[in-house]
Amino acid sequence: MAPLITVENLNKEFNGTKVLKDINFVLEEGEILGIIGRSGAGKTVLMHLIRGVDEPPTSGKIIYHISACDKCSHVGLQSKSGEKCPKCGGKLVSMDVDFWNEDNVALKRRIMGRTAIMFQRTFALYGDDRVIENVMHALADINYPSEKQVSRAADLLDEVRLSHRMMHIARDLSGGEKQRVVLARQLAKEPFMLCADEPTGTLDPRTAAIVHEMLEEAATDNQMAMMVSSHFSQIIEDVCNRAIFLENGVIKKLGKPHEIVELFMKDAEDAEEFDRCETGEDILQARDVVKRYITVDRGMIKAVDGVSFNVSEKEIFGIIGTSGAGKTTLSRIISGIIEPTGGEMNIRIGEKWIDMTKPGIEYRGRAKGYIGLLHQEYDLYPHRTVLDNLTDSIGLEFPKELAVRKAIITLKMSGFSEEKSKEILNRLPDQLSEGEKHRVALAQVLIREPRIILLDEPTGTMDPITKIDVKHSILHAREDMDETFIVVSHDMDFVRDICDRAILMRHGKIVKIGPTLEVLEYLTQEEKEIMAGPNP
Template sequence: MSFIELKNVTKSFNDVKILKNLNMTIDEGKVLGILGRSGSGKSVLINMLRGMKEYRPDDGQILYTVAICPECLRVEPPSAAGKICGCGCGCEFELKTIDFWNSERQVFAAIKRRISIMLQRTFALYEDDTVIDNVLKSITGHDEEESTYMAIDLIEMAQMAHRITHIARDLSGGEKQRVVLARQIAKEPMIFLADEPTGTLDPKTAELLHQALIEGVKNKGTTMIITSHWPEVMKKLSDHVIWLEKGEIIVEGDPDTVVKKFMDQVPLPEKKEVYKTGGPIIKMEGVKKHYYSIERGVVKAVDGIDLEVGESEIFGIVGLSGAGKTTLSRILYGLTEPSSGNIEVKLGENWIDMTQKGPFGRGRVIPYLGILHQEYSLYPHRNVLGNLTEAISLELPAEFAKMKAIYVLKAVGFDEEYADSLLTKYPDELSGGERHRVALAQVLIKEPNIIILDEPTGTMDPITRVQVTDSIQRARDELNQTFVIISHDMDFVLDVCDRAALMRGGKILKIGDPVEIVEDLTPKEKEKMLTEE
């Protein structure tokens, strides 16, 4: 039965059309996949379907055909029409087609309450609460015992039972994402929206999340709309796929057909040649970061790391979520104090002790380091040009600032005309993938000696990923920059890195050629590592 229908939907931001006369129908119980590059309009469409006020269509209609109780306004999928409302009012659900954005306020709110959404790179958890308390807070309409059993079942489905009493802030990014999923399913939605839900996750954790979406959403007959630039996600989860490009549907059909046409457009990266790096520029010896958690006891986030990175080397650190990769990068940058160990960075001819605070210690090096965090953020009240200049204390003459900003935006995959149009936009006017690339540009524009990138391709489509691969290699070649890259994206690591290290349980297990490291990440090896953890 038809559930959602879009009729000639158009949306613009600053006179730029993001969605252009979209028409589509989504049946109850089906999974629609939306495939497309960053900036194609995927996130705008998802937020519009959710009812976020900034995303009201300029033209067109979004029609929800629902079963609605005339007494209490409870809303269910259309197949519930004629059934008795379970709220105790005794009324039958009536079948109605609602013009969502032009409906009465109470009806609009009633539909919105029945829609759950997972946003990319957003870990909407109560940080000081345990995993089970986070899930329980999303459950309504059940008694305490039933709610507890529901929460436990959902946590097990998300394969987080081993963390059930852990505090949310102590979880890794991948673990937080799985708890977010459990929370959203706990709301028992009639529609589930997922915007790039696995973009920043390692392959094993992404597979766990996909399985949870299949088990907790798809197999239960919940209507789902999922956006992604990853073809594997479309094939695994979707019944029908649309390819969105610059706000228009250019291809739609079965997942295999649409995915093949999409991947035919992806260029191959420039062939990586063997690069001769300089002597060491980073030295780490016996680096540890242990901390105490009431729930978990002593946590060995980083546990005795010895590592050298050469000047102008592109060095990758790979491993499953929770392996300690992000903690290691924060220690290197000086954001997290190590429990013990030595860390030195070469500046000119001098070796600087990064464990020493102040202007004669790591304060000398920080201006020459750049870092892109996994949970990056831009300054919301500054436009893109401001984010790339004044906001990071990069004071340049106006025309030169604009030229440099456009140059670095081109380096992260925008064409020149679009880069120019981006300069006056604010972060909330950009797609998730565009914000990610601007954040990367914000790091690159200061031309630091050493650049630390934590999941730099997480929300990037395959075409943009190739462009970023090429730009990193050019930056290394032209500016002699050194990169330390934390990534779950094995293809990216193979394409861009000179060497890579494999981390598990806070330790480095192996350092070598990226091909050797990736070969150690076979499904069988990953399963063994996960079991050992």
Template sequence: MAPFIEIKDLTVRFGDLEVLSNVNLEIEEGESVGILGRSGAGKSVLMHVLRGVEEFPGISGSVIYHIAICDRCGHVEPPSRVGGQCRCGGTFKASEADFAKLGINDPLRRAVARRIAIMLQRTFALYGDERVIVNVMRAVEDAGETISVHKAADLLDEVNLSHRMMHVARELSGGEKQRVVLARQLAKSPMLLLADEPTGTLDPATAAVVHDSIKRAVRDFKMTMVITSHWQDVMVDLADRAILLDHGKIQAVGDPRTIADQFIAMAGEVGKREPVAVGEPIIRATNLSKRYISIDRGVVKAVDNVSFEVYEREIFGIVGVSGGGKTTLSKIISGLITPTSGFAFVRVGDEWVDMTLLGADGRGRATKYIGVLHQEYTLYPYRTVIENLTEAIGLSLPYELGERKAIHTLTTVGFTEDEAEMILNKYPDELSEGERHRVAMAQVLIKEPRIVVLDEPTGTMDPITKIEVSKSILSAREELEETFVIVSHDMDFVSNVCDRAMLMRNGRVVSIGAPADVLKLLTEEEEREMLGS
């Protein structure tokens, strides 16, 4: 019996760049296949080829879906339904659809694509002002179908979100939004689920909840699944079989744990971090507090009486679980928000600038020397990479100089010089998520700030890219003498790159010291969220 999906000699080119090269893979009906690979390996391109709703002019080979199609209404099911009866009374006949050969508007291709669900790591695609249960009910509107309130409620039970069904979607957390996305996809009764790094931006504890929901849904709905992830535990727990993809080629196929171990081994290590002589204090906070008024919770002490110093050329980590006050504190010292009380100063040259004072004569004197990369960063979608690194951010340079500076900056965030040259004229949607993250980091560094604030910089990165970016931060500190403040819940990353770390809990400082010493003070709950254990 033929496999459900048969990929033969698949090659995809974007211009002169070959992003997938001679890929051969068979996926059985009901099987869960994991795809591991570093950022830019071709994982997302393969997923979008399988989805079948985009045109790929530079495609060759075959992507064949072996299906059962009703001879009366054209409804599509997996191949095991061949010979069975459709709900319309018709009979399912064997057929096949080759997404590499059929045009984007071919009726058969469209019929198969409608039975494929996809989850992406950053695209929630929800009706933000609608309630959760309405979001699920509206999921099938495009197909001209409807589902009952009871069916929508059952789907929310399936993803462990029945306690949020009456909440407005935009007010949910990232993990909750991903589970609504999953419920919306399940509403379409898909025969295949494509999950492309669905938890790449979530902390380990929240990601585990989403993974459990995916595993349960695949089991209960008897779906075939293809999932990409850079987390070893996800591959072992969710995949029956895994493939290792590198530079567009399949390097290995086999047991998920074995393939995951091979992938982790590719990451290498940061290496020994040489001691660096730091300078005088460049950031100084004294008794900082920030309070908000919440209708539900009353007075919220986001930052509560915090004092600390950061030294010039230091890499300083601010760590803690979600809601601990890390991001709020980083926004105060970046000049983005004003504290309720206390003082924050940043040294510019030999002068201390009061970050609590508004205007060009206040914190405006310091903010132009502070670069910030937010967790929810954005690139200009209709500008090329080099435009994103120059004119789009007000950096007016002759093209040759801009190109040289862009390439140099891109190499400091993990690209090789050849890779940097290759992506200069690409648009953001032609890059992988990890590549976009590194371009966004380069967008900050190219302005030559004295202080760089990175908010959860490794949320979307695979282990290999994380090692490369760790090295690039250490290199940028050495070459450019920059000071880094890194907000993170990734203690492994903080331990690799930071000289000191400050643990925050409920808005207050618990400890400041060497990352290894701070690690010893984590509670069990903090260990689960920050170490994924």
């Protein structure tokens, strides 16, 4: 294979802190290169620099080996040099382009037109348009002939196995389906290289496996090179030709995927032990909770259908089930975001029980202040520092000294070391990895000192080591702050390790409640396959 990209002595700093240090490697034409490393290792920063997103590197070079048409703006693979341009019939001329050199701005723009990127939490779709219209928008962006757009869009949707959803409204798709539409939109550009930055981080494992399979097929069928970062180590082994282990901004090793994964997983052993926790009296009591929706096409839907359960103080309580089981709707009722159609949701504040189903400052309004929610689609204030996000931007007005102290304590509870906590206080969210952002969002919940914390898919974007950090932060918060946690998750290993009891939901009903191991044994084979997926 011929080289497509050469990275030479690449360095990147943010506010004097080096996040990439002397990075060197070559990506071949058509190669799938994996990047694995824990949150904050520099994976996202590296991909953004290679794609041309954000600011230039501090030093070093990214060289694209291409062929450029001498008559039009088309660029292609260097292995095609000397051939006729597929756009205008001109001649393709071999070039080595220093991507971030200011003298090559025009060429950089042309190269970016033949590369694509998929982010881990941004679907970037036209939510009110149909699926096929979303793909047609992408074709229009590259001036694809209008009379051929419908047929080409249908072909692309067929390629990502989504023909059965082409007339659906984009916002009504599942997360995995949305990500496949994103892939179809990127393939519309006919890229010779795709950066996939944790593209399945928020998806359940089985759906993630489907999307990764789509990516591998797209790379092979379109002779497209790809760089993919993932915390699913099995995917790195199964899909990638080579892999990089990135640690603290340094390439620790580049080689065969199984060797890289083995090296990475050596650090993912959980040696810390916690004493058995004695839970207290009930802090939450749900009685016959019902939530119904009326839809035009499906009539009445019972999203939650007569659910009853208790949660005790200092308990870590799991809610599990496949997509559509009702767990997300139930979690939104618990947190006070939506009202149930019927039943009671009682929460104990001090010595008084408060019915969350009743509106007003003495009922739901009072209780909501004591319930912390970390949703999987969390958002931080992008133009505020981490310290601001944890304090004055959410209404906690402390003196500066106390604010810093409280922020560091809370960041440590969220899985950061004390040194790292101090280091990131003055960073903006965009200067953090996705896993680091997730832990800051957890700290944003903890700093409010809630009585109950509801975690919706808390490990979705995390590598195995960060999952251990977050597990420890939850267990420490329970011990040190007498916190009660309700965990909604498809990560069965995490639920097994962290939860005292759990409920299993199917079609809006609780079909099993009890100690976590007993509930997990009640899973059907299909549920196990959906929620177990590839080993992370």
